[in-house]
Amino acid sequence: MGLAGTLNAFNFSALSSLTSLNLTFNELYGSIPPTISALSKLTSLDLCTNNFAGIIPLQIISLTKLNSFNLSENQISGSIPPWLSNMTWLNFLYLHQNNLSGTIPKELGRLGNLLELKIYTNHITGSIPLTLGNLTQLQVLDCSTNGISGSIPPELGNLVNLVYLEMSNNSLIGFHPS
Template identity: 35%
Template structure:
């Protein structure tokens, strides 16, 4: 199986750890459900995964450290869940990401500086971080951005002086 889409249903309960055995998954969608509990760490076995959509899926807890293995990930939509802890530093190593959405969760700040490695991003949305203070320094080389939403993150400091170089930026 390469595509698993369970989105927009009334599914509930915890996601089974056995999902990790489906190692050929390319796209995974569980958004718009009523799941509970953490993401199974076995999902980090999906080395071919390029897209994960889990907006409003009901999952909670920390993002498993095994997600550091998802080096082919291009789109990560993970908004409106109950993710906790900090946004993992390893997200900055997922260099193929073009879309990253972490809005409306319960993450703690600050925004990891390692996100500065994500120079292929065209859509970056992070909001509602609890505690911590961040600067905008991490976006310095993200000149491919067309959408940038950083709402309610206790950002301080100045707007980067190179903001005029973001020629594709249409939503700020």
């Protein structure tokens, strides 16, 4: 049996040297506390498979060394924040299996170091931003099981390092671009 409860009363400043925080497969709930920003040396933050709810806190942006951010399999809601595009050092962004809604922010196309982007099984709508074609280091893109519509932009042909592309269970139309 894992941890249960919230992180709201936890004193993150006491762990200022921590470089990796993995709290997967627990029974943590509530919102992600903004005080997590005290972990300024974090390179990996993995909070997947819990019951966190609420929005992604803006304070995450202060984790300037973070290269892996995993919030998958929670109850996170709201939209994918455009400010995530300021985290240009990210290699892995996992937001799948939450309650995220809205559109894929075009600003995510500024995450030039991103290797994997997984946003599947949410409530994301709208079209695939053309700017995702700027993510030339991307190896994995999974946008499946959402409400994404429109056609697959030909700009995704710029993703020369892509080895896995999953867009099933959406409302895409038209032909696959060459």
